[in-house]
Amino acid sequence: MTEEVRVRFAPSPTGNLHIGGAHTALFNWLWARHEGGKFVLRIEDSDRERSTKEYEENIYSGLEWLGLHWDEGPQIGGPYGPYRQSERLDIYHSYADKLLNEGLAYREGEAVIFRVMPGEVVSFDDIVYGHIEVKSETLKDIVLIKSDGTPTYNYAVVIDDFTMAITHVIRGEDHIANTPKQILLYKALGIKLPEFAHLPMILGKDKKKLSKRHGATSVLEYKEMGFLPEALFNFLALLGWSPGDNREIFSVEEAIKWFDIKDVNKRASVFDMDKLRHINQEHIKRMDPERRLEAVKPFWVALDLPIEKHSPEYLAKVLEIMDGRGQTLKELAEYTDYFLTFEPVKERVDFEYTENVREVLRPFCNDMIKLSRWDSKALEEFAREWSANKKVPLKKIAMPLRILLTGTKVSPGIFEVIELLGREETKKRLAHWGILG
């Protein structure tokens, strides 16, 4: 029988859930789900000065938005609680006392410090990075308990991972250098070591560690920018891992099925916004219409567009007609504003332009508006015939129509747009520009 896989994500609430943290959480979560194990959330708030409730909330919201639900953690509890370091002080002290009594640690001031003996080779086999070893004399003594009575990271993490029965410690590569120190502690305590798997770092475009300078500081900002959680998930999963077979766009379920911690690579990767946008676009295309509509609504509202004046069917049609255009929900909302109201069109088109095209468009529109059938096919057929008869290039009609009706040079096929806008609305808009009559 094999023991149940137990992994944890242990952020400190001294900042928002950023891309790096989300990436680490994601890989832990994937491994737990793939193995049918448990994903534990532990809040490392031993730095009481910098930890805040707001950051803690941001971390919860960020994880939830990404769909990384945890099996044990603060609030929901679990058999290995408490899950907040600030509530586990007595545990840290009892193990520290043990080391003190055995003479393996000493007091200096109020602090408890572990004595590192020279002449030892500390090594471990990382699932991702392979065999790593360092000589103990390159390590300094390790502070276990700070003078204020709170534990240090390197100490608390060992006690917590052990007492929470964590089987795989999956974290950022920046922790490799800490691992030998922690191993010394595991050995001194005589407790079982977990498996270690370090993850490659995510760098900014300048190849430096991702930070505020690189933009978003919270994953929730990606939500506001119009990214889908499954797209960010997909993108993040691709940083340091790939399912092979040239598969790049996949669902969360597929990732769970295909993921293996052993397949993670060692090379740090650069966060590429263009690729994220592309993956987001692919996921928007794959969404079912109802969900897509619900996802775009808030962005229309943010633009003050009157969604309440239209039926859900019409709104869904609007998104359908966009047929893959737009890389974010925000763009999709912006690109379709003219379907919800004429106002932005009025602002975008200057009167002089209408003067120039009126002569060509007027006779055409006067006939078009009276067409018996009002669908894109009939509209287009009519336009083609008209342009052939009058020896006017179709372009001379289609483009001005597009600009007058949508206020932009880019849109879906103009006859599809006209069909969806409807005869009355089209009539209203053309009349406004003085094209009819």
Next chain:
RNA sequence: GGUCCCAUCGUCUAGAGGUCUAGGACACCGCCCUUUCAAGGCGGCGGCACGGGUUCAAAUCCCGUUGGGACCGCCA
């Protein structure tokens, strides 16, 4: 400075000694769709950091060089 880690197109990656004149994706650049592109189709550019080994054979293994990065707090 010390210790540790990394190294395939600009970017994300496939590649676990021969099937690699290195595959895919993003980006970029063309062309087409002659109603636009922010949609779609087709094509192009572009990489194994360098030098030594090992081997019949190396992107793949070893060593070195160079270049990046991380850690060296009573932060996590």
